Amino acid sequence: MSDAAGDSPAFPSGATVDSGRRTWLAITCGAGALGGAAVAVPFVSTFAPSERARAAGAPVQVDISAIKPGEKLTVEWRGKPVWIIRRTPEQVAALTKNDKDLADPKSERKPADLTPVYARNEGRSIKPEFFVGVGICSHLGCSPSDRFTTGAQPSLPDDWNGGFLCPCHGSTFDLAGRVYKNKPAPDNLEVPPHMYVSDAVLVIGEDKKA
Amino acid sequence: MAEFKEAPAGAGTLVQASTWLENRFPTAFDAYKVHMSEYYAPKNFNFWYFFGALALLVLVIQIVTGIFLVMHYKPDANLAFASVEYIMRDVPWGWLVRYMHSTGASAFFVVVYLHMFRGLIYGSYKKPRELVWIFGCAIFLALMAEAFMGYLLPWGQMSYWGAQVIINLFAAIPFVGPDLSLLIRGDYVVGDATLNRFFSFHVIAVPLVLLGLVVAHLLSLHDVGSNNPDGIEIKAKRDPKTGIPLDGIPFHPYYSVHDVMGVSVFLMIFTAVIFFAPEMGGYFLEFNNFIPADPLKTPLHIAPVWYFTPYYSMLRAVTDDMVNVFVGLTAVAGVLAFLKGGFKGLWKFAPLVGALVLAVMLKSFDAKFWGVVVMGGAVMILFGLPWFDKSPVRSIRYRPSWNKILYGVFVVVFAVLGYLGIQPPTVVGTLMSQAGTLFYFGFFLLMPWWSTWGEFKPVPDRVTFHAH
Numbered sequence: 060m061s062d063a064a065g066d067s068p069a070f071p072s073g074a075t076v077d078s079g080r081r082t083w084l085a086i087t088c089g090a091g092a093l094g095g096a097a098v099a100v101p102f103v104s105t106f107a108p109s110e111r112a113r114a115a116g117a118p119v120q121v122d123i124s125a126i127k128p129g130e131k132l133t134v135e136w137r138g139k140p141v142w143i144i145r146r147t148p149e150q151v152a153a154l155t156k157n158d159k160d161l162a163d164p165k166s167e168r169k170p171a172d173l174t175p176v177y178a179r180n181e182g183r184s185i186k187p188e189f190f191v192g193v194g195i196c197s198h199l200g201c202s203p204s205d206r207f208t209t210g211a212q213p214s215l216p217d218d219w220n221g222g223f224l225c226p227c228h229g230s231t232f233d234l235a236g237r238v239y240k241n242k243p244a245p246d247n248l249e250v251p252p253h254m255y256v257s258d259a260v261l262v263i264g265e266d267k268k269a
Numbered sequence: 270m271a272e273f274k275e276a277p278a279g280a281g282t283l284v285q286a287s288t289w290l291e292n293r294f295p296t297a298f299d300a301y302k303v304h305m306s307e308y309y310a311p312k313n314f315n316f317w318y319f320f321g322a323l324a325l326l327v328l329v330i331q332i333v334t335g336i337f338l339v340m341h342y343k344p345d346a347n348l349a350f351a352s353v354e355y356i357m358r359d360v361p362w363g364w365l366v367r368y369m370h371s372t373g374a375s376a377f378f379v380v381v382y383l384h385m386f387r388g389l390i391y392g393s394y395k396k397p398r399e400l401v402w403i404f405g406c407a408i409f410l411a412l413m414a415e416a417f418m419g420y421l422l423p424w425g426q427m428s429y430w431g432a433q434v435i436i437n438l439f440a441a442i443p444f445v446g447p448d449l450s451l452l453i454r455g456d457y458v459v460g461d462a463t464l465n466r467f468f469s470f471h472v473i474a475v476p477l478v479l480l481g482l483v484v485a486h487l488l489s490l491h492d493v494g495s496n497n498p499d500g501i502e503i504k505a506k507r508d509p510k511t512g513i514p515l516d517g518i519p520f521h522p523y524y525s526v527h528d529v530m531g532v533s534v535f536l537m538i539f540t541a542v543i544f545f546a547p548e549m550g551g552y553f554l555e556f557n558n559f560i561p562a563d564p565l566k567t568p569l570h571i572a573p574v575w576y577f578t579p580y581y582s583m584l585r586a587v588t589d590d591m592v593n594v595f596v597g598l599t600a601v602a603g604v605l606a607f608l609k610g611g612f613k614g615l616w617k618f619a620p621l622v623g624a625l626v627l628a629v630m631l632k633s634f635d636a637k638f639w640g641v642v643v644m645g646g647a648v649m650i651l652f653g654l655p656w657f658d659k660s661p662v663r664s665i666r667y668r669p670s671w672n673k674i675l676y677g678v679f680v681v682v683f684a685v686l687g688y689l690g691i692q693p694p695t696v697v698g699t700l701m702s703q704a705g706t707l708f709y710f711g712f713f714l715l716m717p718w719w720s721t722w723g724e725f726k727p728v729p730d731r732v733t734f735h736a737h
Contacts, residue, residue, distance in 0.1 A: 103452075106466070112456045133565055138458035140565040194565075198637055200437035201430060202567035214693060226569050227434055228585050229694030241589045245635040 118264030120256070123189065131205060133194065136263045140194040140202050141251055143261065150234050151187050153209075153220040157233045160216075162240045163247055173197075175266060178250045183235040191253045191263065192236040194223075198244035201227035207234075223248075304491055309517030310524055311497035313732040317387035319531035322524075323380045326532055327373055328483065334370040335472065342422065344468035346461035349424035350561040368547040374416055375553045376539055378576035381409060389654075390676060392663030393496040399655040401493065404486040406651045411482060413648070415475045416576065418467040421459075425558030426568050432467070433459050434571070438584075441638040458564060499732045500663025506731060516732045552691075570693050578690025579683050580644050583709065585694060586702040587640035594707070595639070596628045643706060650713045657716035662725055666733075669723025675712075682708045 116137045126132050128147045133140050158164040166174040166183060177185050184190045194202045203223035211217040214224055215231065222233040228243040236248030252266040276288040291298045341360050343352040356363035385405070388394055394402035421432045436459065440450035455462030494504055494514075503514040518524075548554040552575045557568040573581050603624025606612075610620055631639065665672055686705045689698050 106452045106455055108451065108454075108456050109462065112460075112462060116457070135565055138456070138460060138564055198437075199434040200440075201434060201571065202565065204567065204569055214695065226567055226693070227430075227571050229699075243585065243588060243637060243640065245637050 116264070118262050121261045121263065122259055123261050124259035128188075129207065131207075134263065136193075136251060141263050142190070142192050142194045144190045144192075144234065146182070146188055146190060146234055150207075150221055151182060154181055154233060154235055157220055157222075157237065157239075160239050161233065161237045162242070162245070164237060166237070166247060168246055173247055173249050175250060175252055177266070181235070183237065183247070183250055185253070185255065189261075190235055191250060191261065193249040193251050195249070196225040196227065196230055196232075196244050197238065197246035197248065198225065198228055198230050198242075201225050203230070203232060203248075206231075304487075305521040305525070306519055308491055308520040309503070309514050310495045310520050311499075311501075311503045311514075311516055311732055312518045312523075313497050313499060313516070313734045314495075314524065314527070315498050317383070317391070317498070319528065319535075320380045320384035320387060322528040323531060323535050324377065324384055325483070326535070327377045327380060328479070330369060331373045331377065332476065334366050334373065335476075337366050338370055339472055344422070344465050346424065346464050346562075349422060349464060353423045365543070368543045371554055372539065372543050372547055372549075374419065375549070375574070375576065376535075376542075377412060378416070380535075381412065382576075385409065385651075386680070390665045391496055391498055392500050392658065392660070392665075394655045395500075395658060395660075395663050396655070397493045398490070398496060400489045401486060402655055403652055404482055404489060406648075408479065408482045408486060409651070410648060411475055411479045413577070415471060415479060416574070418471040418475065420574065421464060421467045422471065423558060424464065424562045425555075426560045426562055426566075427555045427558040427571065429459060429562035429564065430567050430571050431573055432463065436463075438641045438644070441635065441641045443634055443638060446638075460564075496663065497732055498664060499666060499729065501728065501730075501732055503732065516734070572691045575687065575691065578688070579686040580647050580690075582686040582690035582702040583647050583706045584640045584644040585690070586699060586706045587636055587643050588699065588703075589636050591703050591706075592631055592636050592639055594703070596631050599624045599627050599631065643710075647706075647709060650710070654713065654716075657713055658720050659717050660720040660725070662728055664728075667726040667728045669725060671723060675719075678708070679712050 119134055119136045119141075121132070121134050121143060123132065123143055123145075126143065126145045128145050129150070130145055132143045134143065135141070162168075164181075166179050170179060174183060182190060183192070196203050203225040206212070206215060206219070206224045207221045209219055209221050212219065214229060220233065222231060223236075224231050225244065230242040230244035231239045232244075232248055233239070236250065238244045238247050251263055253261060253263045254266045256262055273292050274288055276285045280288075338356065341352060341356045341363060343349055353367070356367050358364075360366075388402060388405070417431075417435060421428045436450050436453050439453060440446040442449060451457070453463075454460070455466060494502075497503065497516075501516075503516040506515045507513060508515055542549065542553075546553075548556075555572075555574065557571070560568075572578065603620050606620030606624075607617065610617075612619060660668060662668060665676060682705045686702055686709070689702045689705070692698055
């Protein structure tokens with residue numbers, strides 16, 4: 060190891076390297092680095108959601124009796140907008156016409172995350188009339204805006220059957236929250252766990268686990 | 270330790286005080302010489318050389334105004350929006366401090382973009398200034414993080430939804446994405462936890478990193494010396510007696526005084542914006558940000574602030590069709606490298622295998638993820654510039670004439686991408702931004718080839734300089 064010896068005061072020429080000490084030096088440095096990395100763990104952990112944030116997320120009860128056909132009600136659940144749309148019979152009938160242009164008409168992608176078992180149907184809903192979905196675009200989390208009027212209009216195709224347009228990146232969804240093909244958003248809108256307590260009362264965030 | 274100096278007999282108080290200081294703190298006196306009075310910069314600096322000093326000025330403005338804003342601002346989801354309005358309406362002169370800070374953010378990007386363009390056209394990133402360029406790119410990256418996190422603090426609609434979109438970018442990363450974005454937000458949606466941590470990053474963490482990088486940028490620049498519009502190494506021709514470069518002049522007083530003029534003009538424009546157009550028609554302060562954040566409703570049209578829009582356009586450009594184009598280009602690159610790469614033996618098949626793996630990855634992850642990759646890659650690719658450019662000369666002055674057109678097109682494409690990023694998405698707009706994205710990446714990735722083509726002009730021995 061003569062190359063380590065030089066003329067600097069730390070390594071006078073002729074000095075030899077004590078490999079035993081060097082091994083201990085390496086071990087000490089390694090142990091120090093491990094200790095430093097271990098200290099980083101609690102600091103990084105503080106970034107995770109706090110216990111309070113985890114606890115917030117109780118189910119929400121909604122009275123849906125006042126929603127008229129063709130109207131939408133937005134409620135907050137876990138800080139996210141949840142839409143309750145009462146579809147008109149025409150709107151329900153138009154859903155099947157969209158299938159050929161949709162990326163995932165049968166809700167087959169990530170069904171466990173996006174579509175509960177009872178919503179894996181054409182309308183992605185328990186009752187065909189009511190659609191319940193989280194109004195957060197699966198692309199980058201914007202909330203799509205309503206485009207219920209049918210027909211040609213800016214940013215939409217001429218044979219538009221009503222649905223949603225995300226203002227951020229132009230993704231479009233039909234009235235069952237299904238995403239159209241070749242749009243930035245990869246997935247359909249999430250249908251949250253929900254159930255009907257009565258005809259007028261809907262609970263979001265909880266369902267009857269069969 | 271250096272020898273103790275003695276002030277000459279009968280010297281004035283000033284000389285005595287300075288001698289006293291120099292004996293006790295010689296480092297400061299050495300630094301003054303190394304970085305100011307004996308830092309020899311080329312004498313042919315032109316207009317483009319104002320922007321480095323101006324960037325430093327804006328950094329100081331941002332730090333000073335930021336310190337005063339923090340005295341009144343409240344980083345709390347329930348109080349933040351009102352506290353900004355309080356600064357604007359009730360704090361004496363608070364509006365001025367806040368407008369200086371908000372206009373300063375845009376001004377920072379104006380001068381930094383011009384500063385980067387200077388480096389691009391005069392080849393200031395080439396050997397031996399690679400590290401100066403890399404530190405500069407890191408500054409640009411830190412600046413983007415700083416601006417993005419600062420934009421959340423007013424807690425307006427654009428603050429909220431902009432943050433929502435950018436944090437969700439991280440969720441697109443396969444496997445770890447959703448957990449990563451949760452870790453960044455600190456909650457299941459952008460909320461109080463997010464606001465608090467962004468405040469912490471914006472006022473202390475990122476500025477510290479930024480200052481450190483600026484010091485590294487300047488120290489490394491002063492170690493290798495400044496480039497100039499001719500791209501000539503002035504250190505190659507020195508005065509035989511003094512060893513000072515013949516084309517160099519001391520930074521102080523020549524460029525310090527010169528920069529005072531640039532600063533004066535800059536401040537005229539800067540103050541004009543602050544007083545007459547602080548919102549700049551919605552480009553510096555977006556109109557929707559005067560509405561408090563509403564987690565249930567995205568504004569009808571959302572776009573980032575102007576300085577992010579070229580990259581935002583590239584993000585939007587990546588649709589499923591665009592991914593198919595990427596697959597095609599990957600295949601072409603793989604086949605070309607197989608035929609002409611000059612690899613030996615089994616390695617000959619490496620480009621084909623690599624292209625196949627990349628193509629499979631392109632098709633198996635969402636277009637959304639590749640959009641994020643493209644957006645990040647558009648910034649990261651700048652780091653590689655010193656190694657992409659194989660041109661024998663530095664400055665555009667001595668490159669083949671058609672290079673000027675190419676660089677001009679590059680600027681136009683970047684500006685068009687920026688414009689498209691502000692506009693709502695349209696079919697034509699998406700096609701244009703896809704073409705622009707391909708041009709942007711082609712410019713850099715094909716540079717190893719095109720930068721060697723054509724007829725280079727003879728580079729003079731000494732810099733081109735006409736005394737005024």
